Amino acid sequence: MTEPTSPAPILRIEGVAKTFGPVTAVDGVSLDIRENEFFALLGPSGCGKTTLLRMLAGFESPSAGRILLDGNDISPLPPEKRPLNLMFQSYALFPHMTVRQNLSYGLEMERLAKAEIIRRVDETMAMTDLTPFAGRKPDQLSGGQKQRVALARALVKRPKVLLLDEPLGALDKKLREKMQLELKRMQHEAGITFVIVTHDQEEALVMADRMAILRDGRLLQVGAPEEIYERPADRFVANFIGVMNFVEGKVGADGIFEAEGLRLALVDAKPGPATLAVRPENVAVGPPGERLAGTVADIAYHGLDRVLHVQTAAAGTPLQVRVPAGTATWRIGDALSLKIDPAKCRVFSGDTP
Amino acid sequence: MSAAFRQKLPGRIVLLLVFGFLYLPIAVLVLLSFNASGLPTSWSGFSTRWYGALLNNTDILRAAWNTLVVAVFATLISTVLGTLLALGMETRRRKSSGLEALAFAPMVIPDIVLAVALLTFFSRLSVAMGLHTIVVSHVIFDLAFVCSVVRARLKHFDFSIVEASRDLGASGWTTFWRITFPVLLPAIVAGGLLAFTLSVDEFIIAFFTAGTGRASMTLPMQIYSMIRFGITPEINALATLVMGVSATALLLSQWLNREQHVP
Amino acid sequence: MSFNATRPTLLAAPGVAWLVAFMVAPCLLVLSYAFFERGVWGGVEYTFTLENFARVADPLYAKIFLNSARIALTASVLAILIAYPAAYAISRAPRMTQPVLLFFAVLPFWSNYLIRTYAWIVLLNREGLVNNLLRKLGYTGEPLSMLYTEGAVITGLVYNYLPFVILAIYSVLSRLNPELMEASRDLGAGPVRTFLRVTLPLTLPGVAAGGVFVFVLSIGNFVTPALLGGGRFQMVGNLVYDQFLTANDWPFGAALGAALIATMIVLLLVQARATAHASGERAGEARE
Numbered sequence: 045m046t047e048p049t050s051p052a053p054i055l056r057i058e059g060v061a062k063t064f065g066p067v068t069a070v071d072g073v074s075l076d077i078r079e080n081e082f083f084a085l086l087g088p089s090g091c092g093k094t095t096l097l098r099m100l101a102g103f104e105s106p107s108a109g110r111i112l113l114d115g116n117d118i119s120p121l122p123p124e125k126r127p128l129n130l131m132f133q134s135y136a137l138f139p140h141m142t143v144r145q146n147l148s149y150g151l152e153m154e155r156l157a158k159a160e161i162i163r164r165v166d167e168t169m170a171m172t173d174l175t176p177f178a179g180r181k182p183d184q185l186s187g188g189q190k191q192r193v194a195l196a197r198a199l200v201k202r203p204k205v206l207l208l209d210e211p212l213g214a215l216d217k218k219l220r221e222k223m224q225l226e227l228k229r230m231q232h233e234a235g236i237t238f239v240i241v242t243h244d245q246e247e248a249l250v251m252a253d254r255m256a257i258l259r260d261g262r263l264l265q266v267g268a269p270e271e272i273y274e275r276p277a278d279r280f281v282a283n284f285i286g287v288m289n290f291v292e293g294k295v296g297a298d299g300i301f302e303a304e305g306l307r308l309a310l311v312d313a314k315p316g317p318a319t320l321a322v323r324p325e326n327v328a329v330g331p332p333g334e335r336l337a338g339t340v341a342d343i344a345y346h347g348l349d350r351v352l353h354v355q356t357a358a359a360g361t362p363l364q365v366r367v368p369a370g371t372a373t374w375r376i377g378d379a380l381s382l383k384i385d386p387a388k389c390r391v392f393s394g395d396t397p
Numbered sequence: 398m399s400a401a402f403r404q405k406l407p408g409r410i411v412l413l414l415v416f417g418f419l420y421l422p423i424a425v426l427v428l429l430s431f432n433a434s435g436l437p438t439s440w441s442g443f444s445t446r447w448y449g450a451l452l453n454n455t456d457i458l459r460a461a462w463n464t465l466v467v468a469v470f471a472t473l474i475s476t477v478l479g480t481l482l483a484l485g486m487e488t489r490r491r492k493s494s495g496l497e498a499l500a501f502a503p504m505v506i507p508d509i510v511l512a513v514a515l516l517t518f519f520s521r522l523s524v525a526m527g528l529h530t531i532v533v534s535h536v537i538f539d540l541a542f543v544c545s546v547v548r549a550r551l552k553h554f555d556f557s558i559v560e561a562s563r564d565l566g567a568s569g570w571t572t573f574w575r576i577t578f579p580v581l582l583p584a585i586v587a588g589g590l591l592a593f594t595l596s597v598d599e600f601i602i603a604f605f606t607a608g609t610g611r612a613s614m615t616l617p618m619q620i621y622s623m624i625r626f627g628i629t630p631e632i633n634a635l636a637t638l639v640m641g642v643s644a645t646a647l648l649l650s651q652w653l654n655r656e657q658h659v660p
Numbered sequence: 661m662s663f664n665a666t667r668p669t670l671l672a673a674p675g676v677a678w679l680v681a682f683m684v685a686p687c688l689l690v691l692s693y694a695f696f697e698r699g700v701w702g703g704v705e706y707t708f709t710l711e712n713f714a715r716v717a718d719p720l721y722a723k724i725f726l727n728s729a730r731i732a733l734t735a736s737v738l739a740i741l742i743a744y745p746a747a748y749a750i751s752r753a754p755r756m757t758q759p760v761l762l763f764f765a766v767l768p769f770w771s772n773y774l775i776r777t778y779a780w781i782v783l784l785n786r787e788g789l790v791n792n793l794l795r796k797l798g799y800t801g802e803p804l805s806m807l808y809t810e811g812a813v814i815t816g817l818v819y820n821y822l823p824f825v826i827l828a829i830y831s832v833l834s835r836l837n838p839e840l841m842e843a844s845r846d847l848g849a850g851p852v853r854t855f856l857r858v859t860l861p862l863t864l865p866g867v868a869a870g871g872v873f874v875f876v877l878s879i880g881n882f883v884t885p886a887l888l889g890g891g892r893f894q895m896v897g898n899l900v901y902d903q904f905l906t907a908n909d910w911p912f913g914a915a916l917g918a919a920l921i922a923t924m925i926v927l928l929l930v931q932a933r934a935t936a937h938a939s940g941e942r943a944g945e946a947r948e
Contacts, residue, residue, distance in 0.1 A: 103842055123845040136843035140861050149857070153848030201847065408749035412761065415746040419768050419822065422779035425789055429782065436787075478675040485672025496672065499679050505873075505928060507880025509897045510690075510917040511683065513904045517693065517914075518686035537683050540675055598772045601882055605904075620774050624781065624887060633782075636775040647770045651763060 052115075054079040054237050055100070055205055060109035061261075062095050069095040071261035072109070077205070082231050082238045084252035086245060088284070092261035093241045097207050100239065101130040113204060124153070129198035133209040135190050137182040143169070143193050144178040150201045168200040171233065188219050195227075199234055206231075208240040212247065224250050245285050249273065257281050279392050282321045289327070289363045291320040294394075301391060303358040306336045308386050317394030324351060324366040326388040329380055336382040338363070340374050350374075354382060423640065430637040435630025447634035456611065457635065460619035467528055467603070467615060468596040471535035476589040478536065479543025480581070486544070487551040503541035511537070512605035519606060526608030531615065534606045535596045542595060543588035550584035583653045590650035594643050687921075694914035702908030712915035721899070725919065728895040731810065732878035735817035736871040742818065743825035743870060750826070751833040762830060769823035777816050777887050784812055784888075808890030816884040821877060825870035832866030833859075865935045872931040876924045896920055 053076035062070040070092040077083045085093040098104045100111060102123035111119050118126055129150070138146050144165060151161045169175045172192045182190060191211065198206055211227065212220045228251055231238045242248050248255045249269045257264045257272065257280075265277040276282035279290070293303030295313045301320055302308075308320070329352065338356035349369050353362035365382060367374075374380065429435065433444035451457055486496060503511075515534050519526055558580075562572040600617035607613045616639065623632050694712050697705040715721060750761045768776060783789045784806040791803040806812055836859070844854040878884075882897035891898070896916060903913025 101842075101846055103845075122850075123842070124848045124850050130843075130846045132839045132843055134837060134839050136837060136839035138840060138843070138858060149844070149849075150847030153853065197843075197847070408752055411745040411749045412753075415742060415822075415826075416764065418742070418819070419765065422776065422783055422819070423768060423771070425782060426775070426779050478678055481671045482675030485668040485670070485675075488671070489668040496676070499676065499684070503679065503683060505876060505924065506683075506687075507876070507897065507917075507920050507924065509880055509882045509900050510687070510920055513900060513913060513917060514686035514690040515682070516904060517690040517910065518682075521689060533682055536678060540678065544675065594770055598770075598774075600774055617772065617774055620772070620778070621883075624774065624778050632778060636772070636778065639775060640771040643771045644767060647767060 052079075053077055054114060055239070056110075056112040056115075057096075057100075058110045058112065060096070060099060060106045060111060062092070062099060062104060063107045068261050070099070070106075073258070073261075073263045074109075075256055075263065075266065077237060077239060078254075080235060080237055081253040082228065082251055083240070084248035084255035085239065085241045085258060086248040086252075086255050086284075087243065087258035089243055090260075091258040093243075093258050094209060095261075096258070097130070097209055097239070097241045100205070101128060101207055102126050127203055128205045128207055129201050129203040130207040130209065131194050131198045131211055133211075133213060135182075135194035135214075137190060137193055137197070139182050142179050142181055143174055143185070146182070146193060146197050147174075147200050150197065154201075164200055168196045171230065172196040172199070187214055188223070191215060191223065195230070199230070199236070202234075203236060205237045205239055206234075208238060210242055211240060212242075212244075220247070227251060249285070257284065259284075274388075276321070276390060279319060279321070282390060282392075287324055287364055289322050289324065289359070291322075291359045291363070292317075293320060293358070294318055295391065305357040306384075308384060308389070310386055310389065310391055313391045314393045319392045319394075320384075321390040321392065322384050322388065324364040326385045327363065327365045328383040328385070329365055329367055329374075330383055331380065336384070338380060338382060340376050340378045340380065343374060343376060345369070354380065356382065426633050427637045427640075429630070430633035432630070432633075435633070447630045448638075450631050451634050451638075454631065456614075457616075457619055457631075459611075460614045460616045463528060463613060464597055464616040467531045467535060468593050470532045471539050471596045472589050472593045474532070475536045475539030475543050475592045476585060479540040479588060479592070480547050480585050482540065483544045483547035483551060484577075487548055487554075500541055500544050503538040504545070508599075508601045512602045515602065516605040526606055527613045528607075530606040530608070531603045531613065534602045535599060538599075538602075539592035539596055542591050543585070546588035546591060547581060547584045550581055554580060587650040587653045590646045590653070594646045594650075597639070598643065690910075690914045691918050692914075693911050694918050696911050698909045698911045702910070704910055709911075712911045713918075715912055716915050716919050721916070724894050724899055725896055728879045728897075729923075731814060731817070731895065732875045732881075735814050735821070735878045736874040738814065739818045739822050739825045739874045740829075740867055740871050743822055743829055744867065747826045747829035747833055747866075750830055758834070762827065765826045765830075766823045769820075773820060773883060774887075776820055777884055780812065780816050780819065780888060781807060784815075807888065810889070812888040813885050813895075816888040817874070817878045817881065820884065821874045824873055828870035828873065829863060829866040832863045836862055868931050868934050872927050876927055879923060880920045 055077040057073055057075040057077075059072050059074055060070060061068070061072050073092075073096060085096060087093045095104060099106050099119075102118075102121060102125075106119055109119075110117050113127065118128075138149065141149065147165045147168060148161050151164060156164075166175070169178060172195060174189070174192055174196055177185060177189060177193075182193070185193065191214070195208075195211065208227075212223050215223060224247060227238070227240075240248075240251065252269055254266065254268050255272060256266045257277075259280055265272055265281050267275075272281065273285055276285060276288075282288045283290075291303050291306065293301055293306070295301050295310065295315050295318045297315050299311070299313050299315075300307055300309050301313060301318060303320070336356055336358060338354040340352055341355045341362045342353035344351045344353070347369070349366050352365045352367060352374060354365055355362045363382065430447055431443050431445065432440055433446065434441035435447060482500065486492075486500065489496075511534075515530070519530055524530060554577075558576055559572055562576045563569070567575065598617060600615075600621060603615045604618050604621070607615065607618065616635075620632065620635065620639075623629060623635075693704055695708055695710070697707045697709050697711070699705045716725070746765065750758055750765065753761055781788070785791075786803040786805060786807070788807070790806065794804070840858055840862070841854055844858045845851075849857065879895070880897045880900075881895060882901050885891075885895040885898050886901075889895070889898075896919075900913050900916045900920070903909045903916065907913075
C-alpha cells in the first residue's frame, strides 16, 4: 500500500488507534508525511480523519500507537507544547481581539520580544493580504477574510506542520476554488508542511501532493492524486474519487473478462467473479455493431464535453461516457456501441471489498 | 482513566462544595422538622408531631388559605395578561424600548420600593386593603415573568406556520386556537406555575398591601412573624412543606417547558 | 391571527394598562411625595421642599447608604467568586448531566426566601448548629455570636442569590465555542493563560449580569438585614421600611426609595451597555 519512503518523514504516524467507548474512530493507521508536502486526509464524514487530525494537534490522545515529529514521540505532549498548529474548521477566531491581536496571541505565548512580534505579524499579514484589516474584529470581516485570518494566525507561528480542518468548508464554490490555489501558493511560499482534512475529493485532487483515503477509521490507500485516480486500490476508492463505471462479470481461465455483451482481454487478472472499473473518459463511442451495444438514456452537457449515460446489457445502471462537445450529436434513444480501453481498466476480483 | 479522573477531580470538588453550601441549610431544616424535640441541639427521635401541630394552628391554616386564594387569582389574571403582552410585544414590527423597559421593570425594581409605592397609592386613593390589593400587586411582577417565559418560546416560534394555516383556509381566530395556542401552551402553563410560585413566596409587597389585622395575613407574613418571635419547631415543618410545594411546582414547570431554561 | 399594525397594540394593552396603573402611577406618586414636607401626624404636607433629598445626603443616612453599597458589593463579589467555578464545572460536565446539575443549582432559588434566610438563623444562632458542632469538637469557650453580624447578612445574601449568578455565568459559558479554548491551547497558551485571556474576557457579560443582579437586590434588601442583621445592621431597605411603618416620615422614605431606584437604573444601564457590546461580538462568531 505505501511506497518506499524516500526522504525522511517529518511526521510519522505509527499504528495510531482511537476508541471512544465501544466506538473505534481510528483503527491502526500508519502514515508518513514528508517535509514540505501538501498532504490531504480524505474520506467521507465519520471516517476518522478529523479524529486523526485532533490527535496530531494534541486534543485527543491515541488509544494505541505513536506520533513522531522529526523522530520524537509527541503523543504525551499537550497541544500548547507541540510545534504544530491547527486551523480550525469554525476558524475559532477570538471575537474580543482584533486581527492583529489574534495573530500576535500565539507569538506572545512564545514570549518573543515586542518588536519581533510586530515584525512577524506584519510580514504574515502582508503575505495573506490582511494588512488593511489589522484593526478589525472578527465580526467585521467577511467569510473569506476570516478564513485568511485563521490561516495567518496559525502560519505566523511558523509551525513545523500546519494542520487544516476542512479549511474551505464554509466558503461558497467560487471562493473555494480561488482559495484552493491560494492555499497552495502560501504553502509553497511559507515552506511549511500542510496536512489538510477534507471530504471533498475534488479539493484533495487539486491541492494535494499526496493524499490518504480513510474509511471507517482505516487507511485504504496513500499516494499521489494521479496514482489514486488511475490505480484505485479497491472498489470504494474507485467510487469515491472521481466518476467510475462498474461492470460486474467474471474473468475466465484465459484472462478474458466476460459480461453480457462484453468480452475484454486483460493482463494479469485472476480468474473468478470480478468487477471491471473504467472511467468515463476511457470509453470511446462508435456506431452500432462495433463492441458493447447500448442506447443513450440521458445526456448531460458540461461545457467542454458531454456525458452520455448509456444503458447496456452488461450493467444495471447506465455507463457514463465522456465525449467532446463538438463531436457527433447524439440524441436520447440512439443506439451506439462502446469501446473500452483495456489498458486503462481496473479489475477488482470478487473477494476484494 | 486515572488521568481523566484527575482532570475531572477539581470540578467535582467544586460542585460538591457549592451544592453542599446550597443544600446543607435546607437539609438541616428538613431534618429538624422531624426531630421530636424540635431543637437543633440534639436528635431525640423521628416524629411528625410538628406537622400535627401545624394542622391545629388556625392562624397558619388561615394564612395558608389566604396565600392560596391570592396565588390562584394572581396567577389566573397574570397568565392571561402576560401571555397577551408577550404576543403583542413579539408580533410588533418595531421593538419599542419603552415597552421593553416597562415589561422588564417589575423583575428588577427593589421590592421594598414597589411595596411602599403601592401602600402610598392605595392609601392615597383610600382603597380598603386586603387580599384583593395583594392580588392586584402580585399580578404586577407575575405578569412580567409570565410574559418573559412566553416571549422566550415565541422567539423560537416559526411564524410561517401561522401563514401556512391562513393559506390553508383557516381564519385568524381558528388559527390562533388550532396553531398558535397549542404551540405556546407549555410555555403559558410554565409561566403560570412560575407566577404561582412567586406569589406563594412573596412577602414584602403582601406585607405592605394587606392592610391591618390578621384576617388577610399570608403564609410568608405568618412565617416572618413566627421567625421574629423566635425559633419554634413548627416553622421547620412549615418550611419543609412550603419548599416541597415550590420544588414540585418548579419541577413541573421545567418539565412542561423543556426547550428553554427559566431563570 | 393576522399580524397587522393594530393587533399587537390591542394584545399588549391590558398588560400595559395594568403595569401603568399599578406600578408606574404608584411609583410616580411616591416619588412626588419626596418633594413635599412630612405632616405633623405622619402623612404629607403639600409644601414643596428639596429637604428630603438633602437628608439622603446627610452623613448619618449617607453612611447607611454607603454601608449598604459596601455590603451589596461584597456579596456580589463573593457570589461571583463562588458561582464562577461552579458554573465552569457544570459547563464541563457531560452534556446529559448539565441540565440536571443546573436544575439543582437553581432549585433553592425558587424556594421561599424567608425560609432560606431562616435556615441560616438555625445554623448560626448561639444555640445553633454551628456552635453545637464546635462544642462537640471540643470548643469550650463562650458560644460564638455569628448571628446579627455583618458577616451573617452577607452570607445570607450570597446564599440567596448564588443560584442566579451560577445560571447567568453558565449561560454565557455554555454558548462559548469550545474551539476558541482549543485554538488558544494550540497557539501555545497553557490552561491558565487560556482561561485568563480567552475564557474570562468572553464570559464577562455573564459575570456582570450576575454581579449587578446581586448588587441591585442586595442594596434594597429588607428581609436579610432584618432577620440576620437583627435590626442592628441598618441597610437602605430597612430605612425605607422604618420611614413608612415606624417613623411615619413618608416623604423622606420616598426620597430614599428614589435614590435606590436611581442607583439601580444606572447599574442596569451600564450592564446593558456592556452586554450589548459583547453580544455583538458573539453574534459575529455565531454567524459562521
